[in-house]
Amino acid sequence: MNLKHVWIVFKKEVKDIIRDRRTIITSILVPMILIPLLNILVGGNVEKLNRDITENITVALSESSNTEEIRNLVKNEVIKDYPNISLIEVDDPIEAIKESKVRVVLDFEEDYLTKLNEGKPFVIKLLYDKSQTKSEGSLGFIWDAIDNFNRKIVERRLDTYGISKDILTPAVIEESNIADEKESAGSILAMIFPILIVILMSSAGIAPATDLVAGEKERNTFEPLLTTKPSRLSLLVGKYLTVTLFSFITVIATMVGVIIGYVINPSSFSMGSGTNITGFSIPPVALLLVIIISITLGMTFSALQIAFSTYAKSFKEAQTYLSFLMIAVMIPGYATMFMQPKEIPVYMFFVPVLNALSAFKTVFGYSIDYTYLFYTLGSSVVYVIISLWLTASLFTKEKFLFRS
Amino acid sequence: MIDIQGLSKHFDKVVAVDGISFKVNKGEVFGLLGENGAGKTTTLRMLATMLTPTSGTAKMAGFDIINEPEKVRGSIGILFGGESGLYDRLTAEENIAYFGELNDMDRNRIKERIKELAKVFNMEDYLSRRAGKLSKGMRQKVAFARAIIHDPDIMLLDEPTSGLDVSAIRDVHEFIKRCKSEGKTVIFSSHSMDEVEKLCDRVGVIHKGRLVATGTLDEIKSQYGDSDLENIFIRLVGGKSES
Numbered sequence: 047m048n049l050k051h052v053w054i055v056f057k058k059e060v061k062d063i064i065r066d067r068r069t070i071i072t073s074i075l076v077p078m079i080l081i082p083l084l085n086i087l088v089g090g091n092v093e094k095l096n097r098d099i100t101e102n103i104t105v106a107l108s109e110s111s112n113t114e115e116i117r118n119l120v121k122n123e124v125i126k127d128y129p130n131i132s133l134i135e136v137d138d139p140i141e142a143i144k145e146s147k148v149r150v151v152l153d154f155e156e157d158y159l160t161k162l163n164e165g166k167p168f169v170i171k172l173l174y175d176k177s178q179t180k181s182e183g184s185l186g187f188i189w190d191a192i193d194n195f196n197r198k199i200v201e202r203r204l205d206t207y208g209i210s211k212d213i214l215t216p217a218v219i220e221e222s223n224i225a226d227e228k229e230s231a232g233s234i235l236a237m238i239f240p241i242l243i244v245i246l247m248s249s250a251g252i253a254p255a256t257d258l259v260a261g262e263k264e265r266n267t268f269e270p271l272l273t274t275k276p277s278r279l280s281l282l283v284g285k286y287l288t289v290t291l292f293s294f295i296t297v298i299a300t301m302v303g304v305i306i307g308y309v310i311n312p313s314s315f316s317m318g319s320g321t322n323i324t325g326f327s328i329p330p331v332a333l334l335l336v337i338i339i340s341i342t343l344g345m346t347f348s349a350l351q352i353a354f355s356t357y358a359k360s361f362k363e364a365q366t367y368l369s370f371l372m373i374a375v376m377i378p379g380y381a382t383m384f385m386q387p388k389e390i391p392v393y394m395f396f397v398p399v400l401n402a403l404s405a406f407k408t409v410f411g412y413s414i415d416y417t418y419l420f421y422t423l424g425s426s427v428v429y430v431i432i433s434l435w436l437t438a439s440l441f442t443k444e445k446f447l448f449r450s
Numbered sequence: 451m452i453d454i455q456g457l458s459k460h461f462d463k464v465v466a467v468d469g470i471s472f473k474v475n476k477g478e479v480f481g482l483l484g485e486n487g488a489g490k491t492t493t494l495r496m497l498a499t500m501l502t503p504t505s506g507t508a509k510m511a512g513f514d515i516i517n518e519p520e521k522v523r524g525s526i527g528i529l530f531g532g533e534s535g536l537y538d539r540l541t542a543e544e545n546i547a548y549f550g551e552l553n554d555m556d557r558n559r560i561k562e563r564i565k566e567l568a569k570v571f572n573m574e575d576y577l578s579r580r581a582g583k584l585s586k587g588m589r590q591k592v593a594f595a596r597a598i599i600h601d602p603d604i605m606l607l608d609e610p611t612s613g614l615d616v617s618a619i620r621d622v623h624e625f626i627k628r629c630k631s632e633g634k635t636v637i638f639s640s641h642s643m644d645e646v647e648k649l650c651d652r653v654g655v656i657h658k659g660r661l662v663a664t665g666t667l668d669e670i671k672s673q674y675g676d677s678d679l680e681n682i683f684i685r686l687v688g689g690k691s692e693s
Contacts, residue, residue: 054551058540065539266535270596273498273528273606274552275520444501 047283051276055284059258063292069253073296077246081303086310099183103131106139108153108173116154124195131191143175149184150174165203236387236411240403241379242304243297247343248375250296251289252368255351258285259441260364272447282352282441286434289348297340332409335419342426343402347371349433356440356447375399387411395421398429451476451604451635452497456506458659459492466492468659469506474637474652476603479630481650482639485687489659490639494608497637498528511603524553527602529625531612534593538582542573542592545581546599553600560599567595570628590618594625598634605629607638611645623649643679657687 063069105125107116117133125131134148142148153171155161161168172188175181201211262268271281328336351368358364378400382390387407394404395418405422408414440446452474459467467489474480484490495501497508499519508515511525536545543564550560568574571591576584581592597605607626611619626649629636640646646653647667654664663670663686667679674682 050554051552054548058537058544058548061544062537062539265538266530267537268535269500269530270528270535270549271552272500273523273526274549275524275554276552277520448495448501 047279048276051280052284052287055276055281056287059254059285059288060291063254063257063288066257069257069292073250073253073292074299077296077300078303078306081300082307082310084307086307095179095183099180100187101130103128103150103184103187104134104148105131105150105152105188106134106136106142106148108139108151108171110156111152111154115159120152123198125191127194128187128191131187140173143173143178143181146178146180149181150188152188162199236407237383239410240406241383242300243340243406244343244375244379244399244403245372246297246300247293247340248347249372250293251344251348251351252365252372254292255289255348255355256361256364256368258288259352259355260358260361261355263359264361278442278447279438282438286348286352286437289352290345293344293348294341297344328409328412329414331416332414332419335416335423336406336409339402339405339419339422339426342423342430343399345430346398346426346433349430349437353433353437353440356437379403382407387413390418392418392421396425398425401425451478452480452508452510452637454493454497454506454508457493457496457503457508458505459489459496459501460504465659467496467503470654470656470659470661471506472654472661472664474635476635477630477633478651479626479636479638479649481646481653482637482656483641483643483646483653483683484639484656485641488656488687490656491608492659493656494528494606494637494639497522498526498606499523524600525602526604526606527597527600529593529597529605529607529610529622531609531614534586534589536581536584536589536592536596539580541578541580542584542588543577545592546596549596550599555600563599563601564595567599571595587618587621590614590621594621598629603634605634605636605638607636609639609641611640611642619645643683647679655683655686662686 105120106112107120112135120133125133136142136148139148139151143151151173153173155169158168158170170192172185174185197214200214204211204213259268262271272278276284350371354367354371355364358367382394382400382403385407388411390404390407394400401422405419408418454473455471456469457467457471458465458469470489470493472480482490482493492501496503497510497515499515499522502516510522513521513525515522536542537548540548546564546567547560550563555563564577568577571594573588573591573595576588581589584592605626607622610622610626614622623645626636626638638649650667652664652666653670655662655670663673663682665673670682671677671679674685676682676685
C-alpha cells in the first residue's frame with residue numbers, strides 16, 4: 047500500500063462527494079434540520095397535549111342534573127379546590143363532549159340529596175368520550191375531585207360523631223426515589239441514544255459506499271482506475287477512508303441536530319415522559335470510550351458497506367444489500383431498546399452491534415463499568431480487523447471485482 | 451515491447467484464453483481480431499494486470515505482468531469501448547489530472563501535459579466544465595487525453611469504436627494514428643475488418659481463446675491465398691457466429 051496513492055484517491059473521492067448535492071442534502075442538511083424540527087414538533091405537541099389535559103378542564107351537568115342545587119354543590123364542594131376544572135353551561139351536554147367543548151359530563155342520581163343526607167352512597171355517572179385523548183385524560187382529574195369531595199363529607203360526618211379523621215388512615219405511605227436526577231434522565235438517554243448512534247452509523251455510509259464501488263462499476267470508471275499505478279489495496283483504503291469520513295460527518299450532523307433541538311426546547315427531548323433532562327455529565331473517560339467505540343463501529347460498517355458494494359453487480363443491487371445491512375442492525379437495536387443498563391448480560395459486550403449498544407446504554411444510563419466498556423472496545427477492534435480483511439479479500443479478488 | 455508467452459485464463463471450467471503467444475514490436479499497431487466472446491477483452495485485461503493469468507505471462511515494456519504489475523500499469527494507457535467512463539462531477543481537467551496523479555506525475559508536469567493535450571484534441575474551451583455536462587464527442591476526447599496523460603509506451607484499446615457514430619469512430623482512428631506517430635505500441639481489439647485493415651501493421655486472429663493466425667496483413671492474405679480479410683476470417687473461425 048502506498049500512502050501517497052491512498053491520499054490521492056481519498057482527496058478525489060471527497061471532492062466528488064462534496065459536489066454531489068444529493069448526498070450533502072441527505073447526509074448533512076437533512077439530519078441537522080429535520081431532527082430538531084421533528085423534536086420540536088413531536089415534543090411540542092406532546093407537551094401541549096399534556097398541558098391541555100391538565101389545564102382548562104371543562105365539565106357540564108347532564109340535563110336531568112342541571113339544577114341550581116347541584117350546580118352549587120359541584121362548584122362549592124366538588125371542584126372548589128381544583129382551579130383547573132370549571133363547570134360550564136351547555137345546551138346539549140353529550141353533543142358538547144363530541145364537539146370537544148366539554149371533557150366530562152356529570153350525571154347525578156335523582157335522589158342523591160336524600161341519600162347524601164341519610165349518609166347513604168349515591169351515584170355520579172361520568173360521561174366521557176374514549177376516542178378523544180383530552181376527554182379520557184381529564185377523567186382522572188374528575189375522579190380525584192370526587193374522591194376529595196367524598197373525603198370531605200366523611201370527615202364532616204366523623205366530626206359530628208366526635209371521631210378523629212385519622213381513623214381513616216391506619217398507614218401513611220411515604221415514597222422516596224433513590225435514583226438521582228441524573229439516573230432518571232439517563233434512563234431516557236440510555237433508551238434513545240444507543241439505537242440512534244448505531245442506526246446512524248450503519249446507514250450513514252450507504253450513499254458514499256454505493257457510489258464509490260458499485261457506482262464506479264456502473265459508470266465504467268472502475269476499469270480505467272484499476273489500470274493506473276496504485277495497488278488495489280491503496281484504492282480500497284482511499285475509498286474506505288472516504289466512506290468512514292462521511293459516516294462520521296453524518297453522525298456529527300445528526301448529533302448537532304439533536305443538540306439544536308435540545309437547546310431550542312429542552313423539555314421536548316423527554317417526549318412528554320415527565321423526566322427532566324437537565325444536562326449531560328458523563329465522565330470524560332467514558333465519553334472518550336463512547337467516541338472511540340463509535341469510531342470502531344463506523345469503521346466496521348464502512349468496511350462492510352464497501353464489501354457489499356464490491357460484490358454487487360449494480361448500483362441498485364448494492365443499495366438492496368446495504369438496506370438489509372441496516373435492517374439487520376435495527377433488529378438488535380429495537381430488541382434491546384427497553385433493556386435496563388444494569389440488566390445487560392456480559393456476553394452482549396462481545397457480540398457485534400450488541401456490544402456497542404450495551405456499552406452506550408451503560409454510559410448514558412450512568413451505570414458505567416469500565417471493564418465492560420473495555421470488553422466492547424476490544425471486541426470492536428477485532429470486528430474492525432475482520433471486516434477490513436474481508437473487504438480487502440473481496441476487493442482484490444477478480445472473481446468478485448468483475449462479477450457480472 | 452510486448453512479449454506474450456503462453457497466456458491462459460480459466461474462469462472455473464471455462465477456458466477464456468488458451469495459451470496464446472505473440473510479440474508486438476515498438477511503435478507497431480497490432481490488431482486483435484475476433485468475434486464476441488473469443489477472448490480479446492480477457493487478453494487485454496490480463497495485459498493491463500486487471501486479471502491474473504491462470505498460466506503463462508507477458509512482458510510489457512520490459513516488465514512482467516505477474517511480478518511487476520505496478521510498473522506495467524505505469525507504462526500502459528487504456529481505452530475501453532462504449533461509454534467513456536468519466537467522473538461526471540469532476541471537470542474535464544480534473545478527470546485527466548486525477549489519472550496523472552495516480553500515475554505519479556508531478557503537478558507541474560500534469561499542467562503542462564493537459565495544456566498540450568487540450569491543444570491536440572481541441573478541448574481548451576471545455577476543460578473547466580464538468581464532465582457530466584459535456585457532449586459524447588467531448589467526453590471521448592477527455593477519455594483520450596486521460597489515457598495518455600502519463601505518456602505511456604503502450605496503449606491497450608478494447609473495441610474502442612464499439613457503439614460510436616461515424617464521426618466519433620473517425621476521432622478514435624485519428625487517436626490511434628497519433629499514438630503510432632508518437633512511437634507508442636498499440637494493441638487494439640476489434641471485430642471490424644475495415645478498421646483493422648486501415649490501421650494495423652500486424653494482426654492476430656483469436657478464436658475460442660486461441661490465436662489461430664498472426665502476421666502482417668499481406669502475410670496472412672498470401673498464406674490463405676485470399677485478398678479479402680473477411681473471407682479469411684470466416685474460414686479461420688469456422689463460419690459460425692458465437693453468440
